[in-house]
Amino acid sequence: MTEPNYLKIPKKYKLGILNWLLSVDHKRIGLMYMFTMFTFFLVAVFIGFLIKLQRLFPEASGWEIIPAEMYGQVFTLHAIIMIFLFIVPGAPAVLGNFFLPLQVGAKDVAFPKINLLSYHLYLFGAIMAIVGVLLGGADTGWTFTPPYSIQTQTISIFGVQFNSISWMLTAAFILGWGTILTGLNFIVTIHRLRAPGMTFFKMPLFTWSLYATSWLQVLATPVVGMTLLMIVIERFMPVGFFDPSKGGDPILFQHLFWIYSHPAVYIMILPAMGLVSEIIPTFSQKTIFGYKGIALATCCIAGVGYLVWAHHMFTTGMSEFAQFAFSLLTFLVGIPTAIKVFNWIATLWRGAIKLDPPMLFALAFIFNFSIGGLTGLFLGSLATDIHLHDTDFVVAHFHYTMFGGGAFGLIGGIFFYFPKMFGKFYSFKWAKISFWTLFVGFHWLYFPMFILGVNGMPRRYHTYPDIPLFNKLQMISTIGSWVLVLGVILIIGTWVYGILKGKVTEEANPWNSSTLEWTTTTPPTLYNFPEVPEVEHEPYDYGAFLGTASEGGSHV
Amino acid sequence: MSHDHDHVHHDVGYKEPILVFLALVFLTILTVWVAGRFDSAMTSLVVAFAIASVKAFFVVRYFMHLKYEDKVFFFFLLTALGTFAVVFILLFADYGYRW
Amino acid sequence: MSDTLNPEMTQVPEMEEHRDDVGARLGFWLFLYTEIFLFGVMFILYGVYRNKYLDEFQKAAHDLNKVIGTTNTLILLFSSLTVVLAIVALKKGDKGKTRDLLIVTMMCGLTFLVIKSFEWQAKFHHGIHLQTASGIAEGHGSPLLTPGDEMLPQGEVLFYSLYYIMTGTHALHIVIGFILILWTTIKLERGSIDKDNPVVLENVGLYWHLVDVIWIFLFPLFYLVS
Numbered sequence: 022m023t024e025p026n027y028l029k030i031p032k033k034y035k036l037g038i039l040n041w042l043l044s045v046d047h048k049r050i051g052l053m054y055m056f057t058m059f060t061f062f063l064v065a066v067f068i069g070f071l072i073k074l075q076r077l078f079p080e081a082s083g084w085e086i087i088p089a090e091m092y093g094q095v096f097t098l099h100a101i102i103m104i105f106l107f108i109v110p111g112a113p114a115v116l117g118n119f120f121l122p123l124q125v126g127a128k129d130v131a132f133p134k135i136n137l138l139s140y141h142l143y144l145f146g147a148i149m150a151i152v153g154v155l156l157g158g159a160d161t162g163w164t165f166t167p168p169y170s171i172q173t174q175t176i177s178i179f180g181v182q183f184n185s186i187s188w189m190l191t192a193a194f195i196l197g198w199g200t201i202l203t204g205l206n207f208i209v210t211i212h213r214l215r216a217p218g219m220t221f222f223k224m225p226l227f228t229w230s231l232y233a234t235s236w237l238q239v240l241a242t243p244v245v246g247m248t249l250l251m252i253v254i255e256r257f258m259p260v261g262f263f264d265p266s267k268g269g270d271p272i273l274f275q276h277l278f279w280i281y282s283h284p285a286v287y288i289m290i291l292p293a294m295g296l297v298s299e300i301i302p303t304f305s306q307k308t309i310f311g312y313k314g315i316a317l318a319t320c321c322i323a324g325v326g327y328l329v330w331a332h333h334m335f336t337t338g339m340s341e342f343a344q345f346a347f348s349l350l351t352f353l354v355g356i357p358t359a360i361k362v363f364n365w366i367a368t369l370w371r372g373a374i375k376l377d378p379p380m381l382f383a384l385a386f387i388f389n390f391s392i393g394g395l396t397g398l399f400l401g402s403l404a405t406d407i408h409l410h411d412t413d414f415v416v417a418h419f420h421y422t423m424f425g426g427g428a429f430g431l432i433g434g435i436f437f438y439f440p441k442m443f444g445k446f447y448s449f450k451w452a453k454i455s456f457w458t459l460f461v462g463f464h465w466l467y468f469p470m471f472i473l474g475v476n477g478m479p480r481r482y483h484t485y486p487d488i489p490l491f492n493k494l495q496m497i498s499t500i501g502s503w504v505l506v507l508g509v510i511l512i513i514g515t516w517v518y519g520i521l522k523g524k525v526t527e528e529a530n531p532w533n534s535s536t537l538e539w540t541t542t543t544p545p546t547l548y549n550f551p552e553v554p555e556v557e558h559e560p561y562d563y564g565a566f567l568g569t570a571s572e573g574g575s576h577v
Numbered sequence: 578m579s580h581d582h583d584h585v586h587h588d589v590g591y592k593e594p595i596l597v598f599l600a601l602v603f604l605t606i607l608t609v610w611v612a613g614r615f616d617s618a619m620t621s622l623v624v625a626f627a628i629a630s631v632k633a634f635f636v637v638r639y640f641m642h643l644k645y646e647d648k649v650f651f652f653f654l655l656t657a658l659g660t661f662a663v664v665f666i667l668l669f670a671d672y673g674y675r676w
Numbered sequence: 677m678s679d680t681l682n683p684e685m686t687q688v689p690e691m692e693e694h695r696d697d698v699g700a701r702l703g704f705w706l707f708l709y710t711e712i713f714l715f716g717v718m719f720i721l722y723g724v725y726r727n728k729y730l731d732e733f734q735k736a737a738h739d740l741n742k743v744i745g746t747t748n749t750l751i752l753l754f755s756s757l758t759v760v761l762a763i764v765a766l767k768k769g770d771k772g773k774t775r776d777l778l779i780v781t782m783m784c785g786l787t788f789l790v791i792k793s794f795e796w797q798a799k800f801h802h803g804i805h806l807q808t809a810s811g812i813a814e815g816h817g818s819p820l821l822t823p824g825d826e827m828l829p830q831g832e833v834l835f836y837s838l839y840y841i842m843t844g845t846h847a848l849h850i851v852i853g854f855i856l857i858l859w860t861t862i863k864l865e866r867g868s869i870d871k872d873n874p875v876v877l878e879n880v881g882l883y884w885h886l887v888d889v890i891w892i893f894l895f896p897l898f899y900l901v902s
Contacts, residue, residue, distance in 0.1 A: 131699050205706045212649060213699040239706055240660050243713035251717075258806050259822060260837035261830075262721055266823065267837075268830030273724055276671065277717055280664055327660060328667060340674035346667070589767045598757040602750060609746050612900035618730055625896035633889045640760050641885045642878070647698060650705060657709040661716050668720060669727075676728045 024551075026444065026544040045133035046547060050140050051119030052442070055435070057144060058107050058115065059513065065102035066509050072096060073466070073502035076495045080484040092483035093160030094175065100163035101189070105196050106147050108423055109285060112292035112431045113203060113238075114143070116438060117231045121207060123538035123545065124228045126216025126554040131209035139202040146196035153192055157185035162481060164278060165190065167263040167271050171255050187256050190249045197246045200288075204238030207231050216537070218556035222313065225536045225560045229316045230295025233323035237284045237291075241327070245281030248274065272337050279330035287326040289423055290390075291319060293430025294361060297383045300437050301365050302561045303534040304380035305372025309561045311364040318357035325354045332401050336410045344403055351401035358394055362387060377532070378452035382433025385460055389425025393418055396471065411481075414474025417467045425463060432512060439519065440531050444544045447519030455515050459508030465501025469494040535561055597639040604632050697875045704879040708886050711849075715890050718842050722897060725834045732831025738902035740839075744795050745899035748788050749891065755784030756888040759857070759881045769871045771864065778861045781884065785854045792847055796840075804828075806840055839898055846894060849887045856880045 025031075027048045032040050041049055071086060072095060078084035087095050118136065122129050130136050157175035159165070165186075174182050211232050215224065224232075251262055252274070261267025263274045302309040309315065331339060331347040365387055374380070396418045399405045409415065440446055470478075473494050478485060485491050530539040537556070541549055608628040615621045638644045643651060726733045762777035799805065807818045819826040821833055828836070860880045863869045869876050 128694070131696070132703060135703075201710055205703055205710075208706060209699050209703045212702065213696055236656065239710060240657060240713060243710040244717055247714045247717040254841065256809065258808050259812065260806060260841060261833055262837065267833050268725070268729065269834065270724070272671075273721070276668055277720070328663065331671065339671045342674040343671035346670045589764045591761055591764055594757055594760040594764065598753060601753045605746065605749055605753065608896055608900060609742065612742070612896070613902060618734065618901070621901050622726075625900050626893075629893050629896050632892045636756060636885055636889050636892070640756050640888075641882055646701070650702065653702070653705055653709070657712060661713065665716075665720060665723065668724070672724050672727055 024546045026542060027547050028444070028544055030547050043137070045129070045137050047118050047122055047129050047133065047136060048442075048545065050136055051115050051117075053140055054110060054114040054118060054143070057147065058110055061102050061106040061147065063509070063513065065099050065107065066506060068095060068099040068102070070502060070506050072099060073499045075483065076485070077499045079487040079492055079495070081487040085484075087483065089483050093162070093481075094154075094158040096481055097159045097162055098154055101150060101159070101193075103423075104163055104285075105193060106143075106150070108289045108427050108431075109200060110143060110203075111289055111427065112296060112434060113207070113231055113234055113288075114140075115431070116227075116296065116434050117207060117234075117292060118203075119442060120438060120538050121210060121228060121231055122214070123541060123549055124225045124536055125211065125214060125219060126537050126550060126556065127210065127214035128548040128550070130206045131213055132206050135202050136206055139199045139206070142195055142199035142202070146192045146194075146199065149192035149195065150189060153185055153188040155179075156183040156188055159186050159189045161186065164275075164282075165249065165252060166278075167252060167255070167274050168265075170252050171264070184256065187253045190253050193249055194246050197242045200238050201242045204235035204242075207235040208239065211235075216554045216556050222316065223556055223560060224316075226298035226309065226312070226315055226319075227292070227295035229319050230291045230298070233319045234288050234291045237288050237323055237327070241281045241284040241288075245278060245285075248277040248281070272334065272339065275334050275337060276331065279333045283330040283333065284323075284327050286419075286423065287323055289427045290430075291322065293386065293427045293434070294319070296430045296434035296437070297365060297386050298361075299534070299536065300379045300383040300433060301368050302372075302563070303437075303532050304375045304377060304383070305369050306375075306533065306563055307368055307372035308559075308563050309364065310367035311360070312559070312561065314360055315364050318360045321357040322354060325350065325357070329354055332406075335403055335406045348401055348403050352398070355394060355398065362391060378447075378449060378456060379433050379437035379532075381453065381456045381460075382429050382436060385456070386426055386429045386433065389421055389429060389463070393421030393423075393425055396421065409474060411479055412474035413470040413478045413480055416480045417470035417474060420467050420470075425467070435516070437532070438538075439516070440526055440528070441538065441541075441543055441545070443520050443523070444526060445519055445523030446526055446531075447515050447523050451511065451515045451518070455508055455511030457508075458504060458511055462501055462504030462506070462508045466498055466505050467501070469498040469501070473498070535563060593639060597635050601632055601635055604628055604635075697878075700875045701878060701882070704882055708882060711886055715842075715845070718838065718845070719893070719897075722838050722842070725831070725838070729829075729831025729834060732829050733835050734902045736832045736835040736839075737898060737900070740899050741795065741798075742899050744791060745895055748791055749895045751784050751788050751791075752888045752891050755781045755788075756885050758784065759884050763874065763877055763881055766864075766869070766874055766877060767871060771870070774877075775861060775864055778857055778864070782854055782857050782861075785850050785857075789847060789850055792843065799836075804836055806837065842894060843898070846887070846890055849890070853880075853884045853887050856883060 027046055034040050034043065041053055044050065075084075075086040075092070077086075118130070153159075155178050157177040159170075159173075160175055161170040161173060170186060173186060175185050177183050177185065211224070211228060251260075254260060255263065259267070261269045263269045263271045265271065298309060298315055329347055329351045331343055332351045335344050335348070376384075396414070400409055400415060400418060436447070436452060473491065474480075476490055478491060478495075485495065527543050529541065529543050531543075532539075537554055540554065608625055611624060611628075612621070615624065637654070643654065758777045758781045762774045762781065765771075765773035765777060796805075803818055803820045805818045805821065807816060807822050811817070812822050817823065820828050821836055827833065857880060860869065860877050863876060
């Protein structure tokens with residue numbers, strides 16, 4: 022009798038859902054994150070849809086979908102969900118949890134019970150945030166800048182005033198601990214549970230990216246946790262740390278806030294880059310170019326990324342010396358990123374390229390992220406930033422990197438690992454249709470915002486004046502958002518249909534990939550490997566690997 | 578590093594911790610004694626911080642057992658403290674030149 | 677980690693309990709670094725504001741009681757010693773001594789808190805205390821710390837705010853440490869911690885040492901640099 026896969030193990034609890042909510046199996050935890058996160062993602066996408074709808078016509082036309090007094094709460098909620106509930110947990114929570122132990126040849130993560138705790142902290146914090154919205158939410162922007170964040174009082178939907186900002190900040194604090202514990206778990210897993218023969222420089226690149234990300238999670242998140250707690254304290258007890266009337270400095274809050282929030286964007290992007298590093302060699306059937314370069318570049322990005330935070334603050338009134346120092350450091354962080362892009366492209370060259378859905382997303386990542394990254398240079402350069410700060414240019418920049426990069430990478434990774442996770446295949450046809458819809462809609466929506474920003478359109482504004490250029494571009498952008506939303510729906514639909522009715526497969530390695538996770542059964546058994554695997558060849562070594570690989574091939 | 582072995586076995590005894598404690602007491606008395614004896618506020622702060630660092634070094638190395646742990650524990654410590662130090666210093670790129 | 681209630685279903689193999697003491701300690705150290713960064717934020721606030729308000733910081737530090745501060749420092753250092761000795765005793769198999777040393781450690785923590793509360797009360801007596809926003813709205817401002825005619829100079833207000841928040845957070849961690857040591861003592865009595873299973877005590881010890889190290893830095897910064 023063969024061992025059942027992790028989805029079909031005998032039930033421990035009679036009440037079905039408890040076998041998930043109380044499971045310490047990293048695979049089930051990864052799936053729970055996936056379902057929860059994408060549910061929140063859809064909510065936030067809908068809010069984004071409303072925001073763009075609000076921008077369809079200028080103020081003079083009388084068009085108003087979101088009343089002005091509510092607009093602050095609306096975009097704040099969009100950001101809080103997208104950042105704290107979706108992209109920060111992101112790839113580590115879903116694919117990291119599921120595949121890190123598999124990639125290193127382990128039975129589970131180092132601390133499975135703490136892993137479950139992480140998920141419940143996430144769930145609790147998320148529910149708390151949603152409840153907080155009903156209590157009045159936050160209208161400060163996700164950046165919670167004082168003095169406004171100390172003074173503002175919002176009205177709940179029940180018509181009364183709760184201290185909802187403090188509530189939201191506490192929710193963020195709790196969510197932060199989930200992230201920290203996940204990072205802690207991954208670091209120890211990578212150090213202690215690698216299979217025999219797998220030295221650090223034989224680890225797959227997704228694992229490398231999770232390693233660097235985990236350090237950022239552990240060392241950066243506590244900073245913002247304490248800082249947000251200070252705002253809560255200040256709201257209850259005026260201690261004056263950020264209050265000028267007591268000698269405090271509001272800019273100090275911004276420093277502390279961005280000391281986390283800049284590394285946070287590397288938390289969002291590095292795992293997606295790691296997934297691209299897995300997908301590109303697989304769908305080129307070629308060893309990755311410059312493995313060590315990518316691994317070390319990953320660590321460099323994490324390290325240097327820790328040092329650039331004040332480029333979010335060039336216009337706040339910092340010293341000139343600080344502006345200069347941070348601008349210089351910001352330019353430096355582009356170098357390791359460029360190394361990665363060149364290495365990916367060099368991998369493609371003369372590879373046996375297959376444009377299956379995961380590959381489409383990986384290639385789109387490179388395209389989108391390049392645009393996003395290059396536009397970051399205009400923001401990192403002091404003279405141009407004065408003009409571009411707090412405009413739609415910034416909004417476009419971070420959506421290109423975080424969505425066009427981070428989310429595209431995550432989605433591509435899910436298309437890549439889908440058969441292994443579920444033992445089923447999605448429809449390639451619909452996957453490709455949804456990719457193109459999303460891709461076209463994405464650029465249609467966000468590219469005009471660069472131009473709007475350069476021409477002075479501010480961010481976080483609920484409407485705009487009746488200027489022909491603005492009218493035209495805003496309308497184009499809004500229509501693009503409709504295409505994008507359709508793309509999102511198609512992707513989720515393709516997945517759901519695949520999970521429910523997709524073609525069943527038991528093939529261990531459908532893409533003919535070369536890393537350890539593809540040697541497990543499809544789907545994996547509870548403890549992943551029947552015996553401890555031994556690692557001999559380098560990762561992505563298609564030369565050595567092809568001699569032992571099973572027949573690969575694409576599936577429709 | 579994926580095999581399961583305990584850290585280096587060393588003779589546990591009561592003597593070493595007690596000696597370390599005495600050193601810590603001495604350093605505490607020292608830091609109280611020199612407080613306020615310097616003209617410059619900066620010197621005062623640097624000396625106090627230096628003595629505190631030595632005390633912390635003893636606690637970490639002996640009480641917290643870092644001396645007997647795998648090298649990786651030390652690298653973790655360097656990573657964490659190094660990151661904090663760099664952030665602190667970089668923050669003064671603003672505050673050192675503004676006030 | 678058995679996942680089957682039905683003994684006849686032998687398909688899912690039993691995984692032997694995975695034990696990795698080094699990994700457990702490594703993970704705990706990582707947790708300690710998060711605590712260091714948490715406190716680090718407050719040290720950053722101290723550093724930045726001291727830089728701006730040097731004179732006021734020095735004057736306010738002068739008004740804190742060095743004797744009390746030093747006493748508390750020595751108590752905490754001693755409690756760190758006792759927790760290390762408790763681990764030594766455990767490794768030598770001397771359960772009684774381990775328990776006694778842990779109790780001494782807890783008593784030291786309690787003493788620290790009692791002394792600190794006396795210290796705070798003395799300050800309250802002089803009107804130097806924090807006040808809630810609603811309290812101020814009702815006119816119960818702390819005359820020395822909240823806006824009003826008698827408010828202290830800005831630098832001193834910040835010094836005392838930092839003093840209360842930092843020592844308060846530190847005291848909270850002593851309470852947590854106390855509870856952890858109590859829990860460990862109970863586990864010791866029950867036999868789930870012993871000579872061959874020391875890692876829980878080792879990690880709790882690490883936590884206690886961290887609380888000690890934080891105080892090692894708090895002490896001079898608030899009491900000695902005047």
